Amino acid sequence: MKMAAVCGSGLGSSFMMEMNIESVLKDLGVSGVEVSHYDLGSATPDLADVFFVGSDLAEPAKHLGNLVVLKSIIDKDELKEKVTEVCKENNLL
Amino acid sequence: MKEISFTEDNVLLHQNAVDWEDALHIVGKLLEKNGFAKPEYTEKIIENIKAYGPYIVITDDFAMPHARPEDGVISQGAALVTLNKPVDFAGKEADVLLAFTAVDNDSHIGLLQDIVEMINDGKIPYIQQADTIQELHKIIG
Numbered sequence: 062m063k064m065a066a067v068c069g070s071g072l073g074s075s076f077m078m079e080m081n082i083e084s085v086l087k088d089l090g091v092s093g094v095e096v097s098h099y100d101l102g103s104a105t106p107d108l109a110d111v112f113f114v115g116s117d118l119a120e121p122a123k124h125l126g127n128l129v130v131l132k133s134i135i136d137k138d139e140l141k142e143k144v145t146e147v148c149k150e151n152n153l154l
Numbered sequence: 155m156k157e158i159s160f161t162e163d164n165v166l167l168h169q170n171a172v173d174w175e176d177a178l179h180i181v182g183k184l185l186e187k188n189g190f191a192k193p194e195y196t197e198k199i200i201e202n203i204k205a206y207g208p209y210i211v212i213t214d215d216f217a218m219p220h221a222r223p224e225d226g227v228i229s230q231g232a233a234l235v236t237l238n239k240p241v242d243f244a245g246k247e248a249d250v251l252l253a254f255t256a257v258d259n260d261s262h263i264g265l266l267q268d269i270v271e272m273i274n275d276g277k278i279p280y281i282q283q284a285d286t287i288q289e290l291h292k293i294i295g
Contacts, residue, residue, distance in 0.1 A: 070220060070221060073209075073210070074212055077266055135212060
């Protein structure tokens with residue numbers, strides 16, 4: 062499956078989220094997930110199965126479809142909980 | 155810290171900024187002085203914040219000013235400014251500003267790893283208190 066992190070510029074928050082998602086997946090022992098980062102302007106629904114965004118983009122990123130909204134983009138506990146949920150939904154855990 | 159090196163050239167400690175735009179100009183001038191960005195880079199960040207909110211404040215007290223490569227980036231780099239008093243970025247306060255420039259979507263990965271490490275290790279409040287570059291180096295290792 063494909064996971065994507067999205068932010069306004071596609072360089073800062075989204076890239077950090079991508080790194081943290083990858084590290085969470087590694088901790089969980091989940092493999093076969095492709096993670097990438099995009100800016101809101103170039104992200105389209107076909108690019109990933111699930112999109113992680115900070116709460117400030119919850120509304121503007123609605124068109125992407127399957128959104129996971131993070132209260133804090135750098136809180137690893139929150140991220141772990143939400144990535145675990147996505148993995149369970151997709152039978153990766 | 156693997157990628158970012160803080161020196162007298164790209165760090166200004168205990169600055170006084172009247173507001174968030176002033177703070178961005180202080181750190182933006184450092185990026186310019188080091189040949190990382192043109193003045194339009196700072197203006198673009200200000201424009202983006204006015205349009206989309208304080209996207210650069212990613213955790214308490216910490217701002218990571220940046221825009222896109224096409225917004226006036228010359229080369230990849232980083233600059234650090236700490237403030238005596240926090241400034242308010244549309245509802246979110248920050249007193250440590252670490253600006254960076256990226257030349258494409260991925261090459262600055264090491265730079266962001268350094269920043270993530272500093273945040274995860276809880277170093278931001280200590281960085282704000284540093285009085286000298288030497289102290290800063292002790293804090294961030």
